[in-house]
Amino acid sequence: MSVAEVVVDVPTMQTNRPFEYAIPNSLEDVVVPGMRVEVFFGRGKRKVQGFVMKINETSSFSGKLKPINRVIDLRPVLTPEMLKLSSWLADETYSFEISCLQTMLPSVMRAKYKQFIEPVEEFVDDQEVISLLDGNPSLEITPQMSDEKLQLINHLRRQNKIKIEYVVENQARQLKRQAITTELNTIQLHEQKNNLRSNAKAQFKLINFLIDNLDKLPIEMGEVEGISRATIKTAEKNGLLKIVEVTKRRKPIEITPEQTTKLNLTEEQKSAVDQINDSIDNSKSDTFLIEGVTGSGKTEVYLQSIERALKQGHSALMLVPEISLTPQMVNRVTGRFGDKVAVLHSGLSNGERYDEWTRIENGEAQVVVGARSAVFAPLKDIGLIIIDEEHEASYKQDDNPRYHARNVALWRAKQHKCPVVLGSATPSLESRARAQKGVYHLIYMKKRVNEHPLPHVQIIDMRDAENSAVKGDISPLLQDNLYRAIKRGEQAIVLLNRRGYSSFMMCRECGFTLKCPNCDVSLTYHKDLAKMKCHYCGHDEPVPSICPNCKSKKIGFYGTGTQNIEHQLNEILPQARVLRMDVDTTHKKGSHAKIIKAFGDHKADILLGTQMIAKGLDFPNVTLVGVINADTTLSIADYRASERTFQLLTQVSGRAGRADKEGHVIIQTFNPDHYAIKDASKQDYENFYKQEMYLRHQSNYTPYYFTTLISVAHKDEGQALKQGYWLKRQLQEALSDHAILLGPTPTMISRKQNKYYYQVIVKYKHEPKLHQKLLDILNDTQADTKKGFTIAIDNEPQHID
DNA sequence: AGCACGCCGACT
């Protein structure tokens, strides 16, 4: 009798390992690794879902094995590759294996548990039982139930009058629709048509419809126009056609495929494609980093490489930051590869996501375009993985499992022996440094395809009284340029940099920001303490009322909302049509794409928005880009602040002058001499890279050091802090003198969900004991979880806040 | 997580 190793859906440290279950004879040839099964787990009659990881001939368990209850899937939902990946991922991200297995599948395949109360047979007629069940044979236990009711349930259960039935539900369901099809061929249909009675007009029409659409069958009933259901029924009775059930694919986001023919490549593009294709042809898992300026034609390189992979019989995976942000990219891929493309992104409903997943799983789609989680797409025989805008922080998931899609992609590439292509105009420092060391192959694309010059960038020093408008945030120069662009019938994009908004202090007189004396990051305002605090080392100081640098009283929290700017624009340029895009206006599904389309159709003159307008949008009529406040990202308390600012400014500048009109960019800032702003204005990534690497080296940050952030939380602040110190002591024991330990410090939103959060940061180069120590710490803290402690470990955090 | 077991104080 064979035995299955099953990882059960009980996400705790103690159950984070496979449990053995006997495979009953009836399921002997059915159960295979990668399948989901239902098993009894624990003392009671609790049923849970589990994943079969492995099948053995013998058991190593000394006790009596329980049998597998039933299988949830007829075929395995995870391939051996994915099972292996989940183990690696669990280890890498310090997460439960079950969480990793579940994140690889569409959410509808996550088990839903229900509990029902049923009377024990002898007590079916018991008065208390009858009143509890209200005369029904069973009652579902819901979280909304009143405490009294739950108490009564407990009471009756202790008396053994009722029992609890567990139901494990699979939510995955495909939409079924009725469709018509026929087994007759054209000739037979023509014969049938001739045999019709002359007054059978509707039947005549129907047969014609069938003849015309023979190659498209089966066709859904709803799509047959002008023919009634009764007509179809009659035809079915006469053997003309058959009614079948088809699984209807729910319609994913509105994609308007952009038909582009294969373009002729420039020298740079050709060289890039050749290098990538060589790896595809020879099944080498090389990693390429394409550092290409905006407009250098990276997309065409991607498309032609995908084409090569397909031609070689492989599939291809392409990751983009967040699809709803780059509809134009999706449109181009679907335009080139049509039905072969599956699209996965956060805008899909759970059902839609499941449908797309199914299309990939059964091989209908060989090209997958998607956001972060698409890296787990069940593609077979991958020939190429592309990560566009590889520097984007959204590739890292910020809750468990905290994986980075780039690392998962590299892992899968090794399994599939295929290349990975990372593309960006502003690569992350980590990737660029790896390319420097020769770990990645660096490909430069310095020329723009259309040979247009880069936009002319102007930096406005807002400390200068002439530039800072008397009222409001829009400098006279930007006002003037907006006016003239609109007058010429051109469009403009205005970016309001909102991240880090209002949590730091800046002097409007001299541009001074309050920084930590030890860590070289901005101090952040803590409302509950009414103090300025450093997130790295915990240093704090009082909130200043005058600028320590120039003694001006104009120091304050910095930040304006998009609505405010919209107001100002309306006042200054009453004739301009302003379209605002921010979290408020894009809340509804699809509204994002609508705004983009409206702007593309020139239904507005100015597109005003936050970060989200900076990415991947391509509007030929935009000639002017204005950045209201370039500094906010610079001042957030994160060592990546300069990198983020540089990336944002470079990207948004690239939005100006994409077609044959020259572009103009105006950047308003209080820090005109900062290298991130200066280099962005020149689109000089390489210089920025050198500068930033130097500073990272000086202050021991990524990529010179690895960082791991561990945070603990508790309802009681004292307890949380105590745990923080305990954590630090534990780490100190295990680490060498070379490692740097910071904290414990409170986090900015130190009281989400009524809990206090403290974090410890480890910076290190080589600490072989760290991994195991963290696992031990996790284990110890998990045991305390009932006492209200929670812990989170984030390897290479994207932001520290 | 969720369940049973077991120890302990409180109460019909």
Place this chain on the structure above:
DNA sequence: GTCGGCGTGCTC
């Protein structure tokens, strides 16, 4: 005596 509350330990 026994009911119910809570701490502890285990789940193939």
